[in-house]
Structure formats: C-alpha cells, structure tokens
Amino acid sequence: MPRIRSIALAALLAASSMGAAHAGGLEANGYNWDLLFDPGTYVGKGTVTRVIIDHDITSLAAPGLGTVATSSNRTYYNFAAKGDLFENVSCLVSAQNPWGSGTDRLLTYAAVTGQSARERIWSNDLGLTCSYGFDVGPGSLSIIGGVSAQSLNYEALVPALLPGPTLGTLPVELDGNGFGWRIGAAYEVPEMALRVSAIYNAPIDYDLSGTFAAGLPAAASVTTPQAFEVKAQSGIAPGWLVLGGIKWVDWSVVDALTVTTPGPTLTTVLNYEDGWTVSAGVGHQLTEDLTILAGLVWDKGTSRQNGAGILANGTQADRWGANLGAAYKPSANFELSGGVSYSMIEAGTNALGETWDIGSVLAFSFSAKASF
16 A cells, blocks of 8 residues: 655654543543554554543531542553555554543542542454455545454442441442454545555444452443544654544443442433544654654533533543654654643533633653565
8 A cells, every 4th residue: 555654653653642642531541543544564552641630529528528539640552563464464462541531539429429539441452454446536545444352441449337336438349341343444545745544443232241349240331432533743844743633432332331230220320411622733844863742732611511501420521732742763664652631621510519720631752664
C-alpha cells in the first residue's frame, strides 16, 4: 500500500493521542490503530502512558468529611507490530487498554450513599487489523478491517456491617471476554503528506462472572460502546504538518453496572451520555533527527444532565487540555518519542450534592519504535 513518508510521524501520533487518556465514560487509552499507516515495511512499537488525576470530590451535605471521593492514577500500554505482507496489503497486531477507570470513596460516605468504597475497571484488547490499498486519483484509498478479542475486569469493595459490629467491606471480583470488529477507510496523497482516515469500532457485549464476599457467585452483563473516529493530517510547508481529529463514543448505552448475587443486587449508577473528543495540532521538523509537536484537545463530559441542566449523579465534566511531544531518531531504523499532556476538568456540582473545584489530568507517554 502506498505510504506517506511525512516528518517523524510517530511523534505526532503519540503526542496528539495522549490527550485522550482518561477521556469520558470508562475510556482509558481508547483505540489506536495508527501504526498501520507507518511507512516502514516491518515495524514494532511499544508505548507506556502514566496518567495522574487530581479530581477531589466533596459533599455539600457533609462538608466536615472533607474529600469523599478521588480518582486513581493509572498506567496504560499499547504494543503493536505491523507488516506489509503484500504489495497492497498491510496488517497490524496490537495489544492495548481501551477501557479503564478507578474511584476511591471514603468508607462512611460510600455506606451512607449506597456506593462502593473502591472500584476498578480495566481491559485488554488483542487485535488484528488489516488494510488493502489501491490507487485513486492522485493518491491511494485503503479499506480497513479488523477483529479484537477483549477481556474486561471489575473489582469493588462494597460497604457492609461486619461482626463486632464494625463497618467494613466485602469484595466483588468479576471478569469476562468479548469479541468485536472494526471497519474503516483512509485516503492518502504522499506528495502532500495528506491522509484522512475514518474507523468505526463495534460495541462489545460481556457476560461477567466471579465472586462476591466469601466466594458467593456473582454475575453482570455490560456492553462497551461503539465508537467512530475521523483523523486528518496534511503538510502545509516544508517541514510542517497540521493534524486533527474528532471522535464519538456511544456512552449513552451504559446506564448502570448491575451485579447479581445470591444476596443483594449491587448497582453502580453511571448515567452516561455520548462522548465527543476534538483535537488539533501542528508538528515541525527541527532537524533530520528531531521533530516536535504541540496540540490542543477538548473532551466533552459524559455525565448526564437532568431536566434542570444539572449533572444527575456523575462527576465527568468537560475537559480542556494541551500536549507537547517530540521524536528523536538516533539511527535510521530506531526512534524514541514521548510527550506530556495537561488538561483541566471543569468545576461543578451534581444532583447528589457532590461538588468539585477545577481538577486536572497530567499524562506522560514514552514510546520506542524499530523498523526494518
């Protein structure tokens, strides 16, 4: 498949996608298939991202408690290998974390409000994505398709009155597997370093099973949402590239996570609405070996509003941010890239009386890529 040999593309893609870390809903790193477009014949790349979240929640009903909930810091990965199998066919094998979330609540507050004291969700996606390209006009059109095997894990600590009596917690541990698919297209004009791609990722259904308390059986059903993303880039002058993207995620299908047990039914109310992420950036090649990028990102809060325009129960407000990245090639076949992004979470209040000041998300990313 014809390839765009643009300026240190890995740096641009790595840094521009970092702003999506800790996006709306339960999104972790989301999906990333960008290595499929790398100009190398055979390419391997690994990326690790550390996300540090400052989003403390207090309660208007109990101000003396101080912070009643916080978001946990996370580490995400993306490992992939791509090969041009035939003249017009390329395939990508990938492992990544599309979904994930973590919340810690004050035990007494969690007990009074009927929420878990601790919740963790994480996922692993093993994917195979291929493209077939053919000439159209001045460039090439590629048809993209792929499949994924995903695992999803959920852990929680549920407040309970234990012998004593004393207030403690009972653990919930669930996991399950699902299968999904994707389809898309891309158009490239190498002379302009131009590429426009659009990829749709299908929803994935899960039947989770596991244990509650002292080994009691527990189960839940959940669907991770469909998503559609459009990305574009173009050279605008020698050594300069602009890029942008828009992504929609159907989080409105995720209203709650309900765990059934032989005893109580445990429900985490999510009340999400659809998520949108818009990003834009510009990259510049400083030398033959060094490229830098700066970008901006806006992520729409996914907590649903009630009829009065107030968030019903969530704390996911709009987020605005910026990112910086760079790539350095110490040799022709090896590249190091990394970046940092910082975004602010809008202050707000929800109908449960939970309130928060402006929060922040700080992310660091490091990648290494080898090609031959």
